[in-house]
Amino acid sequence: MVILSLVSCSVSLFSPPISLRLHFPLFSHVSFPASTFKPELRPLLVCCLQRRETAHIHRCNCLTCTIDGETQIESLFSLFRDIGFKEEETEMILAKNPDVKSTPLDKISARVASLQSLKLDGFALQGLIAKCPSLLTSEELDLVITFLVDELEGRLDPELVERILAASDTSFLLSFNQKVRLLIHHGIPKEKISYVLSKVYLNKLMYQKSVEDIERLISYLEPFGGIGIIARRPVILNSDLDTQLIPRVEFIRNLSGEDDFATGTVLRRLPAILSYSVDHMTSHVEFLKSFAGLTSEQVFKIVHVFPNVISTSKERKLRPRLEFLKDCGFDSPGMFKFLSKAPLFLALSEDNLSHKLGFLVKIGYKHRTRELAFAMGAVTRTSSDNMQRVIGLYLSYGLSLEDILAMSTKHPQVLQYSHTSLEEKLEYLIEYMGREVEELLAFPAFLGYKLDSRIKHRYEEKLKSRGENMSLNKLLTVSAERFSKTADNIEVICL
Incomplete structure (x- = not known):
C-alpha cells in the first residue's frame, strides 16, 4: 500500500475536485485526475481540501482582527493623549475597564464630547475618567448624559456633574431623570436646579427616596408654600x-x-x-x-x-x-x-448691642429706663457704623447731643436711617427750603419721609400756591386729598 503525502492541492469552491496536484518523493509537479483514486479515498481527499481551505480563511481572519485591534488601540491612545493622559495612565484605564478596547471608537469619542459639553474639561475630565472609566462604555449613562446635555441644557455646575456621574453604583442614576423632572414640573426653574441639587445629599436623595416619596413631600407642603420653601431650603428634600x-x-x-x-x-x-x-x-x-x-x-x-x-x-x-x-x-x-x-x-450679638448701647448712653440716655429700651429697639435694624455716622452728621449740622437725644426720644427712628439719605434731606431742608435745622426738634419725623416723592413734591407744589411758610408737620402729614384741596384754596385766594 502506497502512503501518499498531500502537500498542496487546488479545488473549486463550488464543484467537486477534478484534478489534484500531489507531491511524491520521486514525482514532483505531477497532476492526477480525481478519478484516478479509488472511490473510497475520494471523501478523505475532499475532507483534507476543506480542512485546508478553512484553516487558510481562519488565518486570514486572525490577521485582519490583529490589524483592526492594533488600529483601535492606537486610536484610543491618541484620544486619551488629547484628553491629557500619559501612556501609562491610559494603560491603567484600559486594564481597569477592558470594555473600552472593544467599544467602537466613535462611540467613545462621542461620550467624551458629551462630557466636555457639560463643562468637564482638563483635570476634571481626567479625574472623572480615571476614577470611573466605565463612564466611557456604560449604556445606563446614555439617558442621563443626554438628559443633562439636552433637557437641562448643560446648566449644572461641573462640580455637581462630577458628583452625579462619579456614583459607585450607576443603577441609581436610572431614576435621576425622573426625580429632577418632578422638581421642575412642580415649579423649580431650570436655572435653579443646579443650586437645589448642590444643597441636597445626593446619595440619600437618589438611593433612599423614591419618586413617590418626593411627590408626597411636595404635596404635603403645598398648602404652606410647597416648592417655594424647597427652592429656598433644598435640604428639606432629605428629611x-x-x-x-x-x-x-x-x-x-x-x-x-x-x-x-x-x-x-x-x-x-x-x-x-x-x-x-x-x-x-x-x-x-x-x-x-x-x-x-x-x-x-x-x-x-x-x-x-x-x-x-x-x-x-x-x-x-x-x-x-x-x-x-x-x-x-x-x-x-x-x-x-x-x-x-x-x-x-x-x-443680635452681644458686641453689636453693646456698641449701640454705648452710643445711646453717650448722647444722654439713662440706664434702666423705658426710653433707653425703646431706643435700643429702634437701632436694632441699623449697623453700629451707620449709627455712629448718623450721630456725627447731626453734630456737623449744628445739633447738640441734647438735641439728638430730644429728637430720638420723640422719634427713635432718627438714629436708624441711612446716613447718606439723611445728608440729602438735611441739605435740601437748609439749602433749598431755607429752613433752620432746629425745626427738626419739633418735627423729627420729617427725616423719615421720602425725599423725592414726598418732601420735594409737596414743597414745590406749595411754592406754586405761595404756601412756602407752612410748617414741616402740616406740609408732610396731611393726607394727599386734603393737601390738594389746601393748595387749590391758597391758589384761589392769592388770585
Whole structure:
C-alpha cells in the first residue's frame, strides 16, 4: 500500500475536485485526475481540501482582527493623549475597564464630547475618567448624559456633574431623570436646579427616596408654600416626611391656631425652622411663656414676625435680653409690644448691642429706663457704623447731643436711617427750603419721609400756591386729598 503525502492541492469552491496536484518523493509537479483514486479515498481527499481551505480563511481572519485591534488601540491612545493622559495612565484605564478596547471608537469619542459639553474639561475630565472609566462604555449613562446635555441644557455646575456621574453604583442614576423632572414640573426653574441639587445629599436623595416619596413631600407642603420653601431650603428634600416634617409643621400650625396661611408665612420666611426638632421648638416656646409671661398666641405672633427666635440661644441671648427689658420696667404686655416691633433685639450679638448701647448712653440716655429700651429697639435694624455716622452728621449740622437725644426720644427712628439719605434731606431742608435745622426738634419725623416723592413734591407744589411758610408737620402729614384741596384754596385766594 502506497502512503501518499498531500502537500498542496487546488479545488473549486463550488464543484467537486477534478484534478489534484500531489507531491511524491520521486514525482514532483505531477497532476492526477480525481478519478484516478479509488472511490473510497475520494471523501478523505475532499475532507483534507476543506480542512485546508478553512484553516487558510481562519488565518486570514486572525490577521485582519490583529490589524483592526492594533488600529483601535492606537486610536484610543491618541484620544486619551488629547484628553491629557500619559501612556501609562491610559494603560491603567484600559486594564481597569477592558470594555473600552472593544467599544467602537466613535462611540467613545462621542461620550467624551458629551462630557466636555457639560463643562468637564482638563483635570476634571481626567479625574472623572480615571476614577470611573466605565463612564466611557456604560449604556445606563446614555439617558442621563443626554438628559443633562439636552433637557437641562448643560446648566449644572461641573462640580455637581462630577458628583452625579462619579456614583459607585450607576443603577441609581436610572431614576435621576425622573426625580429632577418632578422638581421642575412642580415649579423649580431650570436655572435653579443646579443650586437645589448642590444643597441636597445626593446619595440619600437618589438611593433612599423614591419618586413617590418626593411627590408626597411636595404635596404635603403645598398648602404652606410647597416648592417655594424647597427652592429656598433644598435640604428639606432629605428629611423624612412622616417622622420629621409632618410633626414639625404640625407643631407650628397648632401654635398658630391651625392657621395654614400664617403657618406658611413662618415657613416661607424661615424654611430652616424645619430643621429644628419638635423638642427644641417646644423648649423655646415654653421658655418665652414662663420667663416673659407670654401666652401661646403672643409667642406665635412674635414667631410670625421673627421666626429666628426659635433658633436663638435661650441662655446666651433670650434670657439676658428679657432680663434687660424687665430692668427697664417692662411687664409682660409691655415686653410683648416691644418684641412685636423689635424682635431682632433678641437675636443680635452681644458686641453689636453693646456698641449701640454705648452710643445711646453717650448722647444722654439713662440706664434702666423705658426710653433707653425703646431706643435700643429702634437701632436694632441699623449697623453700629451707620449709627455712629448718623450721630456725627447731626453734630456737623449744628445739633447738640441734647438735641439728638430730644429728637430720638420723640422719634427713635432718627438714629436708624441711612446716613447718606439723611445728608440729602438735611441739605435740601437748609439749602433749598431755607429752613433752620432746629425745626427738626419739633418735627423729627420729617427725616423719615421720602425725599423725592414726598418732601420735594409737596414743597414745590406749595411754592406754586405761595404756601412756602407752612410748617414741616402740616406740609408732610396731611393726607394727599386734603393737601390738594389746601393748595387749590391758597391758589384761589392769592388770585
